[in-house]
Amino acid sequence: MKRDHIKVSLEDKHLRIHGERPKLNEVEGTWRRMERPKGRFNRRYPLPDLDSVDVDAITARLEDGVLTVTIPIKKREDKLNVKNIEISI
Secondary structure (H helix, E strand, O other): OOHHHEEEEEEOOEEEEEEEEOOOOOOOOOOOOOOOOOEEEEEEEEOOOHHHEOHHHOEEEEEOOEEEEEOOEOOOOOOOOOOOOOOOO
């Protein structure tokens, strides 16, 4: 598949991958076997919590027919601020 045939989007709390595989031109004298020769596809994957996901840094890469989507998690900030309290006499 080509990159132009696949769309990756973030909708609500789901990662959506959808697209369409066009019909290949058949050449006489050759045989091809494909699991899904043509047609549309649509997959949705739920994400646990968008507050912990760095939405602006999500990347998708297509190489040799393999789509890799990277969803980085935000760095946790220390919510505990330690403050020493002096003990008075």
